[in-house]
Amino acid sequence: MxxxxxxxxxxxLPDWPEQTxxxxxxxxxxxxxxxxxxxxxxxxWTKVWLLLGREEEMPTPGDWQQEEVGRESIVMVRQTDRSIKAFYNVCQHRGQRLVSEEKGHARRFICPYHSWAWNTDGSLDFVQDPDDFPGGDPCGKLKLAEIPCEVFAGFIWVNMDPDCVSLREFLGPVWSEWSVYGIExxxxxxxxxxxxxxxxxxxxxxxxxxxxxxxxxxxxxxxxxxxxxxxxxxxxxxxxxxxxxxxxxxxxxxxxGYAGPAIDKEGMVGEPLATILREWGLEPADFTGRGEATREALQQARRELGPDRGYGYFDDLCDSQLTxxxxxxxxxxxxxxxxxxxxxxxxxxxxxxxxxxxxxxxxxxxxxxxxxxxxxxxxxxxxxxxxxxxxxxxxxxxxxxxxxxxxxxxxxxxxxxxxxxxxxxxxxxxxxxxxxxxxxxxxxxxxxxxxxxxxxx
Ligand code: FES
Ligand SMILES: [Fe+2]
Incomplete structure (x- = not known):
């Protein structure tokens, strides 16, 4: 199909399954x-996919965003290969949060406590006094704690469960229903x-x-x-x-897109629907006293005019989605x-x-x-x-x-x-x-x- x-x-659209x-x-x-x-x-909270960021906010490698969920703060970073990685916002030296702003650009994340420098791929690039660690130089050894991260509809989703299902499996029917709009x-x-x-x-x-x-x-x-x-x-x-x-x-x-009985005493279509009808070439006065007809008329108008007005995705929507x-x-x-x-x-x-x-x-x-x-x-x-x-x-x-x-x-x-x-x-x-x-x-x-x-x- x-x-x-x-x-x-x-x-x-088809119904979703019955639930008990x-x-x-x-x-x-x-x-x-x-x-x-x-x-x-x-x-x-530590098992579900969470919508946390927007891809367009971080167009170039090194751009990052940070958002909080409960006690955690998550940093999402654009990589040189254009993918996005997500890390817990925590330095592996002694637990300092690495960033406090909402977003920014970084070549490396420099920890504000002792200046450990983390690459945007989560590897450790620099520590002060590397030969002073009995356990050996932490560079090449330690990494930021990464969590699963996917992009859908232009949003960045993360999951703190390392054994999570894919975002697509988690979203179920929502995935296909949203995909046609081009929300990204x-x-x-x-x-x-x-x-x-x-x-x-x-x-x-x-x-x-x-x-x-x-x-x-x-x-x-x-x-x-x-x-x-x-x-x-x-x-x-x-x-x-x-x-x-x-x-x-x-x-x-x-x-x-439905005036129904919500018309004024003279039977006229009210706002904001009247303005919306005009935007799509329909005259609200033509629907005086027959508010039930606006929905289908608006669907037809959007179906006909939408693609020429730059709304190409209207072709992929069912009638109901048009109103x-x-x-x-x-x-x-x-x-x-x-x-x-x-x-x-x-x-x-x-x-x-x-x-x-x-x-x-x-x-x-x-x-x-x-x-x-x-x-x-x-x-x-x-x-x-x-x-x-x-x-x-x-x-x-x-x-x-x-x-x-x-x-x-x-x-x-x-x-x-x-x-x-x-x-x-x-x-x-x-x-x-x-x-x-x-x-x-x-x-x-x-x-x-x-x-x-x-x-x-
Ligand atoms: S806690 Fe980050 S460098 Fe010390
Ligand atoms: Fe409400």
């Missing part, structure tokens, strides 16, 4: 306990990071369900029918598709909304010592086809296409993390406090929160020594 046949099918959930209640302990966080560290060529238009006063699972639970949308993201004064439609996306569980992969990842597909909201949650900590022209990722990394905190990232990538004009739509509003986007790191509340994301964040701290209450007896979940159950069952499986992506083999 060709890629085209697989993806086009009946105009839609154990469905136990989730108690507060797993969000608050240092003991539980320690189990997660040894059997989960997309540019960054937003990168914001802050520390949240909540366990990482509070964040990921939220992005594993849409049950909260009508409460937390409720438009002011909206009537009941309109509540379901946000920015042209129908968030109702009755029309959404929910999938769970054998490997532990989740997918939720919501109808998009709908594809929300992926990759186990354990990576939530992606993949739009026809946007890759919105949210990531929650565990705090080094405190189970009641996490590092939270909100990033946006988008294609930039030659000749394209106009701003890029992100969760933080419109961003100029030629804007060079710096990574912004700030204390919570000092600035916005992004429009809807701030609404999500506003809920989290009080939930974390509730998790500490003696009065909380554990969760009682709806079907549309199945992926929340699944996340926690995956965590429990890892702690029990069963890594679902390895069980398949």
């Amino acid at each position: 060709t890629k085209q046949e697989i993806l086009r099918g009946a105009g839609d 959930l154990r469905g136990h209640a989730l108690d507060g302990y797993r969000y608050t306990s240092s003991e539980f966080a320690e189990k997660e560290w040894s059997s989960l 060529k997309w540019k960054r238009y937003l990168a914001r990071t802050t520390v949240l006063p909540v366990n990482w699972k509070v964040v990921m639970d939220n992005f594993n369900e849409s049950y909260h949308v009508n409460t937390v993201h409720r438009p002011k004064g909206a009537d009941v029918e309109k509540l379901r439609i946000h920015s042209g996306v129908d968030t109702s569980y009755t029309t959404s598709r929910f999938d769970m992969a054998d490997e532990g990842h989740g997918r939720m597909i919501m109808l998009g 709908d909201a594809y929300h992926y949650t990759l186990f354990p900590n990576f939530a992606v909304s993949l739009w026809v022209d946007g890759f919105h990722f949210l990531r929650a990394r565990p705090h080094p010592t405190d189970p009641g905190k996490c590092l939270f990232d909100n990033w946006w990538y988008a294609p930039d086809p030659a000749g394209s004009e106009g701003p890029v739509r992100t969760t933080a509003g419109l961003v100029k296409r030629d804007a060079a986007v710096a990574h912004e790191v700030f204390d919570l509340g000092k600035q916005s993390m992004g429009l809807t994301i701030d609404q999500d964040i506003s809920i989290f701290p009080a939930q974390q406090m509730g998790m500490r209450s003696r009065g909380y007896k554990g969760s009682y979940l709806s079907r549309q929160e199945s992926r929340v159950s699944r996340l926690h069952e995956m965590v429990d499986d890892c702690i029990a020594g069963r890594q679902p992506w390895k069980q398949k083999n």
